[in-house]
Amino acid sequence: MRGPMRLQAIVKDERRPRDFDPREVVSTWTEKDLLGAKVVDAWVIIFRTRGCYWARASGCSMCGYVNDVAKEVSPEDLLVQLEAVLSRHTGQPMAKVYTSGNFFDDHEVPRESREAILEALGDRCEKVVVETLSHMVRREQLEHALGFVDRLEVAFGLESTNERVLRHSVNKMWGLEEHAKAAALCRDVGASVKTYLLIKPAFLTEREAIEDAVRSGHAADAHSDTISFNPVNVQSRTLVDRLYRRGEYRPPWLWSVVEVLERTRDLTAHVKSHPTAAGKPRGAHNCGACDRKVADAIEEFSLGLRKDFADLDCACKEVWRTYCEAQPFMLTSADPVALIAE
Numbered sequence: 001m002r003g004p005m006r007l008q009a010i011v012k013d014e015r016r017p018r019d020f021d022p023r024e025v026v027s028t029w030t031e032k033d034l035l036g037a038k039v040v041d042a043w044v045i046i047f048r049t050r051g052c053y054w055a056r057a058s059g060c061s062m063c064g065y066v067n068d069v070a071k072e073v074s075p076e077d078l079l080v081q082l083e084a085v086l087s088r089h090t091g092q093p094m095a096k097v098y099t100s101g102n103f104f105d106d107h108e109v110p111r112e113s114r115e116a117i118l119e120a121l122g123d124r125c126e127k128v129v130v131e132t133l134s135h136m137v138r139r140e141q142l143e144h145a146l147g148f149v150d151r152l153e154v155a156f157g158l159e160s161t162n163e164r165v166l167r168h169s170v171n172k173m174w175g176l177e178e179h180a181k182a183a184a185l186c187r188d189v190g191a192s193v194k195t196y197l198l199i200k201p202a203f204l205t206e207r208e209a210i211e212d213a214v215r216s217g218h219a220a221d222a223h224s225d226t227i228s229f230n231p232v233n234v235q236s237r238t239l240v241d242r243l244y245r246r247g248e249y250r251p252p253w254l255w256s257v258v259e260v261l262e263r264t265r266d267l268t269a270h271v272k273s274h275p276t277a278a279g280k281p282r283g284a285h286n287c288g289a290c291d292r293k294v295a296d297a298i299e300e301f302s303l304g305l306r307k308d309f310a311d312l313d314c315a316c317k318e319v320w321r322t323y324c325e326a327q328p329f330m331l332t333s334a335d336p337v338a339l340i341a342e
């Protein structure tokens, strides 16, 4: 029999090394986003790197990005990726750069590569967004970055402001304190701050997840220009995936996302959500019949094109309410419907 395993070991245990070409970007596409008050085309580029150092050591329980990384990526490889992707720029005024890790980790993205990326994108776009863990950003790096781009936004995956949720569910060790410090640094040098918060990390009931997201949104408001709620989607080879395969995890209902957005409308930061795989079993979903309509409404809300969700309804809203009530009664964060059906 296997002895008791710590959360950190279980998360790592799900990882599988894969062989990817270090000279090919993971992916690139164009999506809508807000630039100031205007809806524009945003160019998303996911560079392939050696990946997030935290994912290598252990990693967050919902994060499958680590499965897209290459073993080693040299500065020359990154340049090849950059050159190839630049030819695909079609005038988008905004670029969002992801690396499946931390843009300001010198071991993952060396200074010279960072400079080349920022210079190329700064020449082409008005605004560039990059992502990093809060404790990995230094003043000197930010000042250097701002030498190449007009408007820089730094995105941080804070996930929750509840230390217990971070430690026992997300498996992330850096909370609001580190986030506030990093945000102050960004703002001090003239960069804006985007904060990612999760909706429904592992082991939380639907109701706990809604309350955690709403509370985290309010706590992070003062340290964010934009707050983006990420409903957890089930990425393969993660702890969340392991729970999902056993019927012990259901991604959040889209109704929960709607409630979180409704209850954080009072924030100063711009509040939004772009659920990944919305309407699919592994993404935030409702009954199937209303998913498209509700997901579209969430998208419109996020782009500032709608103010509330009062016009939306479906018979499954009652099921969602019952679901939220049943979990605490049954003392489980598993899917009550799946439990009963089995």
Ligand code: SF4
Binding pocket: 052, 053, 054, 055, 059, 060, 063, 064, 065, 066, 100, 101, 133, 157, 172
């Ligand atoms: S969520 Fe971010 S910090 Fe966590 S393992 Fe994934 S890339 Fe690293």
Ligand SMILES: [Zn+2]
Binding pocket: 286, 287, 288, 289, 290, 291, 314, 315, 316, 317
């Ligand atoms: Zn429905």
